[in-house]
Amino acid sequence: MNSFTFYSPTKVIFGAGTADRAGEAVRAAGGSYVLVLYGGGSAVRSGVLGRVTDSLERAGLRWASVGGVQPNPRLALAQQIADEWRDKGIDFLLAVGGGSVLDTMKAVSMSLACGGPVWDFFSGAREVTAAVPMGSVITIAAAGSETSDSAVLTNEALGTKRGKNTDFNRPRFAIMDPELTYTLPPRQTACGVTDIMMHTLERYFSDCEGDYLTDAIAEALLRDVMDAGLLAMREPESYAARSEIMWCGSLSHNDLTGLGHPKDFSVHQLGHELSAMFDVPHGESLSMMWGAWARFVCAQNPARFAGLGRKVLAVTERDDEAAAQLTISGFEAYWQRLGMPVSLGQGIGVQSEETLRRLAEGCSRQGSRKVGVFRPIDTADMLAIYQAANR
Ligand code: NZQ
Ligand code: ZN
Numbered sequence: 421m422n423s424f425t426f427y428s429p430t431k432v433i434f435g436a437g438t439a440d441r442a443g444e445a446v447r448a449a450g451g452s453y454v455l456v457l458y459g460g461g462s463a464v465r466s467g468v469l470g471r472v473t474d475s476l477e478r479a480g481l482r483w484a485s486v487g488g489v490q491p492n493p494r495l496a497l498a499q500q501i502a503d504e505w506r507d508k509g510i511d512f513l514l515a516v517g518g519g520s521v522l523d524t525m526k527a528v529s530m531s532l533a534c535g536g537p538v539w540d541f542f543s544g545a546r547e548v549t550a551a552v553p554m555g556s557v558i559t560i561a562a563a564g565s566e567t568s569d570s571a572v573l574t575n576e577a578l579g580t581k582r583g584k585n586t587d588f589n590r591p592r593f594a595i596m597d598p599e600l601t602y603t604l605p606p607r608q609t610a611c612g613v614t615d616i617m618m619h620t621l622e623r624y625f626s627d628c629e630g631d632y633l634t635d636a637i638a639e640a641l642l643r644d645v646m647d648a649g650l651l652a653m654r655e656p657e658s659y660a661a662r663s664e665i666m667w668c669g670s671l672s673h674n675d676l677t678g679l680g681h682p683k684d685f686s687v688h689q690l691g692h693e694l695s696a697m698f699d700v701p702h703g704e705s706l707s708m709m710w711g712a713w714a715r716f717v718c719a720q721n722p723a724r725f726a727g728l729g730r731k732v733l734a735v736t737e738r739d740d741e742a743a744a745q746l747t748i749s750g751f752e753a754y755w756q757r758l759g760m761p762v763s764l765g766q767g768i769g770v771q772s773e774e775t776l777r778r779l780a781e782g783c784s785r786q787g788s789r790k791v792g793v794f795r796p797i798d799t800a801d802m803l804a805i806y807q808a809a810n811r
Contacts, residue, residue, distance in 0.1 A: 451512025519563025564673025611703025
């Protein structure tokens with residue numbers, strides 16, 4: 421087993437009805453004046469926003485709320501919220517929603533606590549040195565932002581989507597009530613399951629020989645979320661399915677499934693370029709790219725792909741090279757069962773060579789970086805992967 425540091429300080433409050441405990445959770449975390457953030461309206465329609473603010477009232481807390489966060493959350497709104505609420509005495513931020521609301525909250529927290537423009541922290545111009553304490557009531561199981569150290573924001577003026585990783589991004593608590601996800605449209609359920617799988621796969625395909633327990637946890641999580649994903653698509657109000665998916669979502673991205681080795685995350689980087697240019701849902705940006713990436717890097721270690729396929733997809737082929745190919749097509753077949761696109765053509769349409777070049781240049785930041793560790797990829801590799809996905 422390799423050396424590692426594991427830090428996952430977020431208190432998890434899990435189960436049916438837990439949304440009504442938001443007030444007590446904020447109070448226990450020391451908050452007194454709470455800014456509640458939410459998205460485009462699903463939290464209002466489902467009634468969860470009202471339940472949460474009622475519980476803040478019962479706990480005797482002052483609160484205000486701001487909605488309107490969009491999927492692939494935008495810098496402009498985060499900056500506007502930070503500017504509006506600076507120096508107003510807010511001492512706790514609470515997200516009611518998905519990764520987009522959580523990441524907006526994290527961006528606002530950086531700017532309120534450290535001062536200065538939000539984008540400075542995402543561009544790398546400044547380091548995050550403090551945070552306003554944060555919590556969440558999640559309404560979709562997907563991004564894992566509720567326990568992750570990550571925040572991802574789109575700068576619409578620059579046409580780029582960037583992440584910022586820091587332990588200051590880790591919320592104090594996550595309220596995880598699986599019943600809140602019953603109202604998800606099938607497309608969002610499918611995107612969430614895909615993202616959860618991808619957070620696990622992007623850690624599994626790394627420089628990671630000999631981390632047997634970590635591998636076994638990742639394999640079990642993949643089997644579990646795939647089964648539960650199919651059940652949730654058939655039965656949206658299956659508590660069994662929704663609760664499994666929700667817990668997989670957090671464990672897939674709090675680093676448990678990748679202890680002891682670096683994350684690869686090439687597919688996320690390739691996908692972020694698609695989301696920045698075409699505003700596609702995050703999960704779809706990943707399912708469109710994973711197969712093309714996997715076929716490109718597979719020769720690096722076919723046995724790793726083959727072993728995963730045997731453990732997760734019941735691949736019986738004994739030859740590693742052939743089994744690796746079956747593993748890749750097996751995951752793609754699963755995403756198609758969920759209705760997810762597995763090529764650019766199925767998602768955003770077949771693109772011109774010029775567009776693919778712009779995507780590759782964006783992903784490598786004009787040739788200034790490689791991404792990934794399983795097989796680091798440069799601009800030419802990225803272009804080859806976008807070309808392979810362009811069908
Ligand atoms: O805006 P509303 O009306 O709330 O609708 C949302 C949104 O349209 C809807 N939704 C959420 N809960 C619902 C619901 N609809 C009905 N019933 C409910 N219970 O779902 C749509 C998607 O919401 P969003 O928050 O965008 O989803 P997700 O959690 O997938 O977040 C995606 C964002 O997170 C980033 C992605 O890049 C993307 O920007 N990520 C964040 C990460 C992190 N911070 O650790 C890691 C991930 O890899 C990812 O990059
Ligand atoms: Zn993701």
